Amino acid sequence: MSQQTPSDFILEQLGGQRGLVEHLGITFTEASGSKVVAQMPVEPRVHQPFGILHGGASVVLAESVASTGAYLSVRERGMMAVGLEINANHLRSAVSGTVTATGTPIFQGRTTEVWNIEITDERGKMVCISRCTLAVIPMPEGGKAG
Numbered sequence: 001m002s003q004q005t006p007s008d009f010i011l012e013q014l015g016g017q018r019g020l021v022e023h024l025g026i027t028f029t030e031a032s033g034s035k036v037v038a039q040m041p042v043e044p045r046v047h048q049p050f051g052i053l054h055g056g057a058s059v060v061l062a063e064s065v066a067s068t069g070a071y072l073s074v075r076e077r078g079m080m081a082v083g084l085e086i087n088a089n090h091l092r093s094a095v096s097g098t099v100t101a102t103g104t105p106i107f108q109g110r111t112t113e114v115w116n117i118e119i120t121d122e123r124g125k126m127v128c129i130s131r132c133t134l135a136v137i138p139m140p141e142g143g144k145a146g
Helices: 006-013 019-023 055-077
Strands: 027-031 036-041 079-090 098-108 112-120 126-138
Touching: 019 055, 027 055, 036 055, 055 079, 055 098, 055 112, 055 126, 098 126
Parallel strands: none
Antiparallel strands: 027 036, 036 098, 079 126, 098 112, 112 126
8 A cells, every 4th residue: 555645645635636736746735724835856847948847837836735725725615715806926947956935825815815935946946936816715515626
């Protein structure tokens, strides 16, 4: 019998939906309604044409972190969170290795959450800083996100 990884457990809590998260190799190492940490390998599938980390991949990582944290903070109320807006400042490039995204809430209200996400490289240097605003909405019939 194989042991469930922390990332598998977190994704199971999110309804088992993997999609783009799995395609980009994103794995979660910590997740709660107050902090989420995830990693993504920097390899050709996330490179832009010049061989560096594609900014869009960083944004997918950032929104995945924010959405996970917001969902975990509101699911007990029968709610879920969906992205309204995201911005990202790409501060330095990454060519290989792994980037780590750490997300923490700036604001957690009844209908809106705002998360700050910092993406760093293996040396701890900031690659991208992002802010994501999410709408808190009722969970669809069946009670599972996705």
